[in-house]
Every structure is written in structure tokens, then in C-alpha cells.
Amino acid sequence: xxxxxxxxxxxxxxxxxxxxxxxxxxxxxxxxxxxxxxxxxxxxxxxxxxxxxxxxxxxxxxxxxxxxxxxxxxxxx
Numbered sequence: 001x002x003x004x005x006x007x008x009x010x011x012x013x014x015x016x017x018x019x020x021x022x023x024x025x026x027x028x029x030x031x032x033x034x035x036x037x038x039x040x041x042x043x044x045x046x047x048x049x050x051x052x053x054x055x056x057x058x059x060x061x062x063x064x065x066x067x068x069x070x071x072x073x074x075x076x077x
Contacts, residue, residue, distance in 0.1 A: 001034055002034065002035040002041075002044075003032060003033060003034050003035065004032050004033070004034075004035060004041055004044045004045045004048060005029070005030040005031065005032030005045075005048075006030060006031055006032055006045045006048065006049045006057060006059065007030055007063060008030075008031070008049065008053075008055065008057060014030075015030070015031065015053065015055075016028045016029065016030065017029060017030070017031050017052055017053065031048060031049050031052040031053050032045070032048050032049075032052075033048040033051070033052070041059075041062070042059045045057070045059045046058075046059065
């Protein structure tokens with residue numbers, strides 16, 4: 001699973017959303033979600049920000065990447 005998140009800064013303020021479901025339901029976060037099969041990262045960011053905030057954005061740059069691999073029994077998540 002590949003996820004993306006978008007950092008939106010406007011007039012010196014960062015946009016945060018409150019997570020509506022687990023993990024971390026109720027916590028503040030940057031908007032984002034999972035990439036769809038065959039979707040480019042920038043397209044995923046555009047779609048997720050539109051879905052979660054209603055904003056049309058144009059990604060400028062990739063700020064950071066990281067990976068987390070969770071092993072649960074014989075499955076990798």
C-alpha cells in the first residue's frame with residue numbers, strides 16, 4: 001500500500017484535518033490517503049486533497065519519503 005499526504009500552506013498557515021477513522025481517529029493530520037492502482041503520486045495528492053478538503057491543488061515538490069513495513073504473521077502490511 002502506498003500513501004500520500006499534502007502539506008498545504010497559505011499565508012503562513014498550514015492546513016490540518018481531523019482524522020475521521022482509524023488509525024489515529026480524532027487526531028490532527030495533513031490531508032492524504034492511499035494511492036489508487038496505476039496512479040502517479042502527484043495525481044494521488046491532487047485527488048486526496050480534493051476529496052478531503054474540496055481544494056484543487058498543484059503539487060510543487062516531494063518534501064520527504066519514508067516507508068513502514070508491518071509484519072503480521074505471514075502477511076506484510
